[in-house]
Structure formats: structure tokens, C-alpha cells
Amino acid sequence: xxxxxxxxxxxxxxxxxxxxxxxxxxxxxxxxxxxxxxxxxxxxxxxxxxxxxxxxxxxxxxxxxxxxxxxxxxxxxxxxxxxxxxxxxxxxxxxxxxxxxxxxxxxxxxxxxxxxxxxxxxxxxxxxxxxxxxxxxxxxxxxxxxxxxxxxxxxxxxxxxxxxxxxxxxxxxxxxxxxxxxxxxxxxxxxxxxxxxxxxxxxxxxxxxxxxxxxxxxxxxxx
Amino acid sequence: xxxxxxxxxxxxxxxxxxxxxxxxxxxxxxxxxxxxxxxxxxxxxxxxxxxxxxxxxxxxxxxxxxxxxxxxxxxxxxxxxxxxxxxxxxxxxxxxxxxxxxxxxxxxxxxxxxxxxxxxxxxxxxxxxxxxxxxxxxxxxxxxxxxxxxxxxxxxxxxxxxxxxxxxxxxxxxxxxxxxxxxxxxxxxxxxxxxxxxxxxxxxxxxxxxxxxxxxxxxxxxx
DNA sequence: CCTACCGATCGGTAGG
DNA sequence: CCTACCGATCGGTAGG
Numbered sequence: 001x002x003x004x005x006x007x008x009x010x011x012x013x014x015x016x017x018x019x020x021x022x023x024x025x026x027x028x029x030x031x032x033x034x035x036x037x038x039x040x041x042x043x044x045x046x047x048x049x050x051x052x053x054x055x056x057x058x059x060x061x062x063x064x065x066x067x068x069x070x071x072x073x074x075x076x077x078x079x080x081x082x083x084x085x086x087x088x089x090x091x092x093x094x095x096x097x098x099x100x101x102x103x104x105x106x107x108x109x110x111x112x113x114x115x116x117x118x119x120x121x122x123x124x125x126x127x128x129x130x131x132x133x134x135x136x137x138x139x140x141x142x143x144x145x146x147x148x149x150x151x152x153x154x155x156x157x158x159x160x161x162x163x164x165x166x167x168x169x170x171x172x173x174x175x176x177x178x179x180x181x182x183x184x185x186x187x188x189x190x191x192x193x194x195x196x197x198x199x200x201x202x203x204x205x206x207x208x209x210x211x212x213x214x215x216x217x218x219x220x221x222x223x
Numbered sequence: 224x225x226x227x228x229x230x231x232x233x234x235x236x237x238x239x240x241x242x243x244x245x246x247x248x249x250x251x252x253x254x255x256x257x258x259x260x261x262x263x264x265x266x267x268x269x270x271x272x273x274x275x276x277x278x279x280x281x282x283x284x285x286x287x288x289x290x291x292x293x294x295x296x297x298x299x300x301x302x303x304x305x306x307x308x309x310x311x312x313x314x315x316x317x318x319x320x321x322x323x324x325x326x327x328x329x330x331x332x333x334x335x336x337x338x339x340x341x342x343x344x345x346x347x348x349x350x351x352x353x354x355x356x357x358x359x360x361x362x363x364x365x366x367x368x369x370x371x372x373x374x375x376x377x378x379x380x381x382x383x384x385x386x387x388x389x390x391x392x393x394x395x396x397x398x399x400x401x402x403x404x405x406x407x408x409x410x411x412x413x414x415x416x417x418x419x420x421x422x423x424x425x426x427x428x429x430x431x432x433x434x435x436x437x438x439x440x441x442x443x444x445x446x
Numbered sequence: 447c448c449t450a451c452c453g454a455t456c457g458g459t460a461g462g
Numbered sequence: 463c464c465t466a467c468c469g470a471t472c473g474g475t476a477g478g
Binding site: 057069 | 471472473474475
């Protein structure tokens with residue numbers, strides 16, 4: 001990505017250029033997808049705190065340091081901003097899951113029990129770790145997407161969820177997990193996803209302890 | 224409660240009273256808290272479908288067969304409508320739980336495992352059964368309440384949740400439930416509450432089957 | 447990306 | 463509970 005040369009205003013008197021009017025943006029703030037990213041970040045945060053309908057595009061613009069109309073230079077409309085947040089959230093989730101599983105493979109952790117631990121821990125990372133506004137927005141602002149956007153997000157979501165089923169089926173086959181694996185998966189996702197409502201990063205439990213408790217709750221001991 | 228005598232309009236010509244102007248409301252539609260109840264019902268439904276911020280008081284009025292300004296005759300503001308929905312939802316939940324436990328007592332079901340089944344089933348009833356808009360609104364529109372309203376709703380919610388802990392502690396003591404009962408309770412509530420997002424009453428699973436699967440997932444078999 | 451603006455909608459009220 | 467209405471806010475756009 002080539003650095004854009006600083007374009008001066010030819011008609012501005014040189015001495016006052018830096019002191020009059022609104023402060024100049026630094027080069028770094030201007031170029032490439034930087035501002036788009038700032039909008040997504042701000043939108044994720046506000047959508048999570050106040051919901052989609054409860055957040056104005058002006059709020060988002062202000063949080064990203066822009067004027068009221070500027071978000072529409074980067075996104076077609078408010079809904080496209082929401083879809084952007086969700087797609088980014090799911091891409092991160094899929095990628096983090098992929099890396100976690102690859103690392104487990106490299107460490108020779110092929111046991112279904114170990115793999116479930118990896119999946120649960122990666123899930124908590126994405127849901128409760130730093131920068132964790134994107135996925136909760138996906139989970140809770142679902143209904144505000146158009147049908148087409150929903151389908152697009154759903155493709156990533158299905159890929160993410162698909163990784164769980166073979167692991168749960170293996171655990172069911174070995175007797176470590178009881179009940180229909182499909183229904184069990186829904187209940188387990190619920191248990192994990194609900195943590196976004198109550199987990200406090202400053203509180204007592206760490207993500208490791210949470211993972212332990214969840215696995216202890218769902219799985220039987222090895223015979 | 225004394226029946227209100229039908230008050231006629233003294234200056235309305237008798238013959239046309241029933242045919243001109245907007246149709247008369249029947250007595251039944253007019254008196255007491257009937258209209259208030261219709262507003263709560265409509266609000267619960269719309270808040271659930273579209274969220275609090277995404278629903279206008281005009282939508283609610285129309286759904287209850289009123290004009291735009293009329294909800295404010297019954298409720299101070301939009302937020303009071305939301306609080307009304309949540310309080311009604313929690314009152315129903317607490318009452319249903321109380322009845323279910325009383326019935327279990329009468330049937331001599333004092334075993335902790337049996338009591339957990341009763342609690343789970345009653346929870347699903349309130350969350351997924353007929354008229355199940357009130358509690359999901361409570362679960363998902365939390366942030367739109369004022370601090371004072373939140374405290375009021377929380378009192379009922381704490382009472383509801385308090386019934387679970389001794390049962391879970393007994394199951395933990397007997398080895399049927401693993402992990403800290405406090406954390407386990409949060410995970411279990413998550414698994415159950417999340418069902419409001421995916422359960423389809425027209426689908427395959429019944430509430431009984433759901434209850435079975437949940438108990439099988441969380442509890443170990445008797446030794 | 448900002449400025450200036452528009453039409454629509456919203457929560458809420460006065461007065462009956 | 464309706465009628466008529468108000469001020470504020472909102473998503474979005476034209477033109478630079």
C-alpha cells in the first residue's frame with residue numbers, strides 16, 4: 001500500500017494552516033481502510049451496549065471522530081454497518097477456531113475430550129476476551145439484518161458450528177456425552193453464549209476456570 | 224368489583240348511535256384493566272419481535288386497537304410499558320414455579336433429581352409455552368430499563384432463581400452434579416434461556432423431550 | 447470526508 | 463380514550 005503524499009491546500013495561507021479551522025488529521029488517520037475499521041469498532045461497541053435500533057448513526061460517527069453524514073461515505077446504510085460488524089465477528093471466530101484446532105493437532109491432542117476443551121476455550125476467547133463486542137452483536141441483533149445479509153452471515157456461522165458436531169458425536173459414542181448430540185449442541189451453545197450476559201472480566205472466574213466448569217458439567221468422567 | 228352501569232350519551236340521537244361514527248366499544252372492552260392488559264400483551268409481542276427501541280408506541284397502540292396518544296393514558300411513558308411487561312412476566316414465572324413445586328410436594332416428589340425436573344419443565348413452560356413473550360422480553364431487553372425499574376424486576380428474578388440453588392446444592396452433594404453449583408446454575412440457565420432463540424413449537428421436539436435431554440446432559444446417573 | 451439540509455418518524459402532551 | 467399537535471431526533475443525500 002503506497003503512502004499517499006501530503007496534499008496541501010494551494011490557496012491556504014501557509015502560516016495559519018495548522019492553527020485555524022478544525023485540527024488536521026494525521027496521515028495515519030486518513031489513509032486506506034483505517035476509518036472504515038474505526039467505524040466498525042465504534043458500531044460494534046455501541047450496538048452491543050444499546051442495540052441496533054437504540055444506536056444512531058450520529059453516535060457511531062462521533063465515536064469514530066466523524067461528522068454526522070460521514071459513515072455513509074463508507075457504508076451504504078445503517079444496516080450495512082451492522083452486517084459489517086457481524087461478518088467481521090464471524091470471520092474472527094472462524095479464524096480463531098481454526099488456529100486453535102491446528103495448534104491442538106500439532107500438539108497431538110486428537111482425543112475428542114481434548115478437542116472439545118479447545119473448542120469451548122476458543123469460544124470463550126471470542127465471546128469474552130478483548131475486543132469481544134463483535135460476536136455478541138451477532139448473537140443478539142440477528143433480527144435487524146435483511147434476509148440476504150442473514151444468509152451471508154449464516155454461511156460463516158454454519159462453518160463455525162460444523163466443527164463441533166463430529167466432536168460431540170465422538171463423545172456421545174464413547175458415552176462421555178448423553179442425549180442427542182444435535183440437541184445437546186444447542187443446549188451447550190446456550191450455556192456458553194449466555195455467559196456474554198453475566199461474565200465480568202474483572203470478576204473472580206477466569207476463562208480457564210469457566211472452561212473447566214463447563215466441561216465438568218457436560219461430560220462424564222472417563223470410565 | 225361492582226359492575227359499572229352502562230352510561231349513555233344523553234345528547235346522542237338514539238337511532239343512529241350504533242351506526243354513525245367509529246364503532247362503539249362493547250362494555251367488556253371498556254371497563255377496568257382490560258385495555259391496560261391489551262397494551263401489555265401487544266407490547267410484549269412487539270418488544271419481543273422488534274426489540275424495545277425498534278418498536279414505536281404507535282405500533283403498540285395500533286396493535287391494541289387504540290390511537291397514537293392513548294397508551295399514555297395507561298402508562299406514564301414507553302419505559303413504564305416495558306417495566307410492566309417484565310413485571311408481569313416475572314410474576315407469572317414465580318407463580319408457575321410455586322404451583323409446580325407445590326404439586327410435586329403433594330405428589331411426594333422430594334428427591335432433588337425430581338425437583339430439578341420440575342424446575343426445568345416449569346422454566347420451559349414459561350419461556351416457550353403459550354403466551355411466552357413476556358419472559359423473553361425480560362431476558363433480552365434488560366438494558367432499556369431505568370436503574371429503579373431494574374431493581375424492582377430483580378427482586379422477582381432473585382426470588383425465582385433462589386428456588387434453584389438448594390436443589391443444585393443437594394445434587395452436587397450427592398455427586399449427581401459436578402462443578403461449583405453457583406457457576407453451574409449460570410451455565411444451566413444459559414442452556415435453558417437460549418432455547419427461546421431456536422425452539423420452534425411446531426418443530427419436532429416437545430417440551431418434555433427438551434426437559435429430558437437437558438437433565439440427561441447436566442446430571443450423572445444414579446450410582 | 448464535511449456542510450447543510452430534507453422528509454419522516456418518534457415520544458409525549460393539552461384539552462376535551 | 464381521541465384529536466391535534468409540538469419539538470426533537472433520525473437515516474440519508476447533494477454537492478463540494
